Amino acid sequence: MHDPTHIDQRGKNITIPFPPRRIISLVPSQTELLADLGLEQQVVGITKFCIHPPAWRKTKAIVGGTKHFDFEAIHSLQPDLIIGNKEENYKEGIEALEGRYPVWISDIVTLQDAFGMIAGVGQITGSSLAAGRLADGIRDAFAQIKKHEQLSVLYLIWKKPWMAAGSGTFIHEMLATIGLNNAAGHLPRYPELTPQQMQELKPDLIFLSSEPYPFQDKHKAELQQLCPASKILLVDGEMFSWYGSRLLKAPAYFNSLTLP
Known part of the structure; x- marks a missing residue:
């Protein structure tokens, strides 16, 4: 039995249907992540700033910007999961959505926070294996960075x-x-x-x-x-x-x- 309760990066408990079938992403970098986790069929709405992948600009509903949501568009999509971010989205808008939908919020400052977000999104969307492979690839890539000291x-x-x-x-x-x-x-x-x-x-x-x-x-x-x-x-x-x-x-x- 899958536990429907998840904790987001604010430490908030959210009950999410599994697997979610109607996802809205309110953050460009997380929209691209959802695409790379193979969730094209599940994502129904994105913001006007979600430019990757480019094809989604034509195939997904646009639900406003990151700081100004189009609530009518969101309600018409009947999402069963909304994914946002503490810094990029606005508090009042998120609070309004939380009254009606499961809203999972990331809070990212460090690279470790980003890994936590990738793992969390993988878990709540049923794509943990893909998320794990992606995180491993990112770790390998970061191990190759050249340092520029003293500048x-x-x-x-x-x-x-x-x-x-x-x-x-x-x-x-x-x-x-x-x-x-x-x-x-x-x-x-x-x-x-x-x-x-x-x-x-x-x-x-x-x-x-x-x-x-x-x-x-x-x-x-x-x-x-x-x-x-x-x-x-x-x-x-x-x-x-x-x-x-x-x-x-x-x-x-x-x-x-x-x-x-």
């Missing part, structure tokens, strides 16, 4: 105001994993920085993330004037902040970065 990096996620990834974030953990010192690591979460503060940090590197702000080449010149001694790189934000199956590809991407 400091400022990882920018937003412009107007400038915002960086600080401590207590998955991005911070990924920077540490490749041996980089986070120049904003003494600040919590996602601090706003003035141009003067950025200059005072004197980072060896500045990473301009492709998301959530879509940094491009044109933004490099402005920052180079501000921090002339820093090497500025455009980086793929998915590789640093997605904590699902994209982690398989992250180590090779990290190793491909041309750093001093």
Whole structure:
């Protein structure tokens, strides 16, 4: 007999039918994970930011964004499981859904948290074997990472105001994993920085993330004037902040970065 009670990463008990047949994912990186666990038939709804796999944009119902749910669309899908994330989704929206549906929430800061999420999603969806194989592949990939010791990096996620990834974030953990010192690591979460503060940090590197702000080449010149001694790189934000199956590809991407 399968136990329908599961504990999510908030420590909350949730009763989930097994196996769930109508899943909604409210987080892009977890949507990609569900695809890679072979759950195409079970997933009925995703957010407008769920861009992987691309085919699902046409075949799945769109249920709003990660911070603004389309409740009508969600109710019409009659989900028997909704999968979200503490940071990426908004508390009021999640609470409203919890009144009607089983909602399993991840809470991820470290790589170990990501492994816990992958195992948990595998367990609640009946795909534990696939989840285990995926986790093993990610561990093997991370064992191949080249370290870049003694370099400091400022990882920018937003412009107007400038915002960086600080401590207590998955991005911070990924920077540490490749041996980089986070120049904003003494600040919590996602601090706003003035141009003067950025200059005072004197980072060896500045990473301009492709998301959530879509940094491009044109933004490099402005920052180079501000921090002339820093090497500025455009980086793929998915590789640093997605904590699902994209982690398989992250180590090779990290190793491909041309750093001093």
